[in-house]
Amino acid sequence: MTTTTVAVPALILAVLALAGAAAAWLRLRAVQRQFRVLWGEGPQRDAAATMRMHIGRIDALDDRVTRLDGRVDGIGEHVAAGLRHVAVVRYDAFGDMGGRLSFSAAIVDDAGDGLVLSSIHARGESRTYAKGVVAGRSEITLTPEEQQALASARSDRADA
Structure with a gap:
């Protein structure tokens, strides 16, 4: 009877642990689906590398916008001199x-x-x-x- 009194709570505890592990695994899969965009595609699914890549692209776009802004300022003088x-x-x-x-x-x-x-x-x-x-x-x-x-x-x- 002593074995039964110890086995039943251990079995219940094991089932609860298994249910908790399954719930944690399902939650992890949901989080992984939500952050798939950040991880990117390919063999190296790394959120930090993807963020660095996007930051690099944003910096490149910022440089391009700055250069274009300078060109627009130069064009403004030509437009003002146009017979319009x-x-x-x-x-x-x-x-x-x-x-x-x-x-x-x-x-x-x-x-x-x-x-x-x-x-x-x-x-x-x-x-x-x-x-x-x-x-x-x-x-x-x-x-x-x-x-x-x-x-x-x-x-x-x-x-x-």
Whole structure:
């Protein structure tokens, strides 16, 4: 009977230990599935090596972004000097002509440098004029339509 009193608790303890080991093994498998992304693929499934690899990739991307940022800063000056602000004003140059066939077009950069083109349409002829613009002003007197076109072209800038 003494053997039985010792064997039964030992058997119960062994079953509980086996159940605890099975539960721990199942939990370990669940954790392994969750961290499979960190371990990476291949024969060396090491979370630390995978983290080092990702840190290296992040550092390389940071260097690349820094270089690209420098290039973007350099491009900004070229964009500001581009003739990218445009406005067209159509009008009737003569009272007896309709259809607003005459026009003035202003084309300037961020600093207000560029040109104003005007085409005056009459019954028998058409004349075209070009006037240079520096800092939003022209050495040649601008017509009201040319001034309107220039003001419209410069108004799409935030600092105009």
